[in-house]
Amino acid sequence: MTIENKGAAGASEVAGLSQEVAQFVLATQSADLPDLAVANGKKSILDGLGLALSGSVAKSGELVRRHVADISTPTGAATVIGSDLKVPARFAAFCNGVGIHADDYDDTQLAVAKDRVYGLLTHPTAPALPAALAMGETLNASGADIMLAYHLGVEVECKIAEAINPRHYQEGFHATATCGTFAAASAAGRLMGLDLPTMKRALSIAGSQSAGLRENFGTMTKPFHAGRSSESGVVAAQFASYGWSAAGDILEAPRGFFKAAGGGYDATAIDGKLGAPWTFVEPGVSIKPHPSGSLTHPGMTKMRQLITENNITAKDVRRVRIGTNSNMPNALIHHQPQNELQAKFSMEFCMAILLLEGRAGLTEFTDEAVLRPDVRDMIAKVDFVVDDRAEAAGYHLMTTYIDIELTDGRTISGMADFGKGSPANPMSYAEVADKFLECAQFAQWDSGKANEVVAMVAELEKLPDIHGLMALLRL
Structure with missing residues (x-):
């Protein structure tokens, strides 16, 4: 220099x-x-x-x-x-x-x-x-x-x-x-x-x-x-x-x-x-697409897809395994969240609320929702672990493996590297406008x-x- x-x-x-x-x-x-x-x-x-x-x-x-x-x-x-x-x-x-x-x-x-x-x-x-x-x-x-x-x-x-x-x-x-x-x-x-x-x-x-x-x-x-x-x-x-x-x-x-x-x-x-x-x-x-840490989104996108395609309801679920690389739990640090802010960094809550409600928007991320007995019970069924396959894929991906063990003995599985809203699966301006209007409605803003x-x-x-x-x- x-x-x-x-x-x-x-x-x-x-x-x-x-x-x-x-x-x-x-x-x-x-x-x-x-x-x-x-x-x-x-x-x-x-x-x-x-x-x-x-x-x-x-x-x-x-x-x-x-x-x-x-x-x-x-x-x-x-x-x-x-x-x-x-x-x-x-x-x-x-x-x-x-x-x-x-x-x-x-x-x-x-x-x-x-x-x-x-x-x-x-x-x-x-x-x-x-x-x-x-x-x-x-x-x-x-x-x-x-x-x-x-x-x-x-x-x-x-x-x-x-x-x-x-x-x-x-x-x-x-x-x-x-x-x-x-x-x-x-x-x-x-x-x-x-x-x-x-x-x-x-x-x-x-x-x-x-x-x-x-x-x-x-x-x-x-x-x-x-x-x-x-x-x-x-x-x-x-x-x-x-x-x-x-x-x-x-x-x-x-x-x-x-x-x-x-x-x-x-x-x-x-x-x-x-x-x-x-x-x-x-x-x-x-x-x-969800008000939570971005590392939850590939898994949440895939979970919603699996729920819809297989007509999964909360009562059908015996156990859920979520496998990611080791850097993801380094950020998603709240495994037993006690409030809405902690829930945003809880893979367990994000999966639990989708299984219970089928959606995870602003109205689902509340202190009241986090502390509901059915939510606590579902969180207890979610195992968030490091998966060797995700680790090998590299940290530049958010590779997430999902295995949903059902009460009828079946296991429904899926994997995602990217979530909705990523460049691999982008939102259109109209879809972002819908999200904007959701936020405005949440704030009780004039439509x-x-x-x-x-x-x-x-x-x-x-x-x-x-x-x-x-x-x-x-x-």
């Missing part, structure tokens, strides 16, 4: 990976987005807006609005979705990030390398979209500019998550919290029109705010991670614009993000790979307003600004 010059705030500006990321964020134009990336991005944007609505009525939604009130936030220009609040951009990013991730129903990046845990890298929309919306609404940006900023944030977040050593996630960091901060800084910085030295400092400030531990999965602190990463990215871009000093090589430096948080990184996964291909094109982003949002997101790049869109998402 070579020292180029001194930035306006006095920090050394270094030519390297951080500069490459910053240049990508600032130089990319809307015309550079492939049509498939735009189409898939709109599905994730609509999905995120619906989740922010449903998340607004979660207990965490009430608490983040209390937080905003407690700090006596002055009136701002950015909407807290599902409320009547307009607050400064950083706080809207926080509230909406928490809301999108509150039900663990948001989209998921898919891994490429076989040593990385497929479906576990990061939730790309939860940090990137709230930052883009909050800054875009504040700055009166066009729909096209906001959509581009969102795409840039998602791309930076996903490529960083793909590059960092797998140890980062496996030993406890939550990539949505850590890598998501760079997404939000990229989206906000692009909309703010930062120059190259300032954008590099924004990334550096974001890196020093990057935090979040997986031990908190199954609690409100997991969605807190998403909200805080989105807010931190906005704050990073704002402080950089003030002239706040920071390092110029935060990603690749010996004491920078990749080394400190992961012990290193695979340069071939990010160097020259930003937008080549776009993550939304290859390998794709998965949209969830007319909800349908208008569906139509506006489909034409997002044509909107001169997003004030009308955000008004539909506000009380």
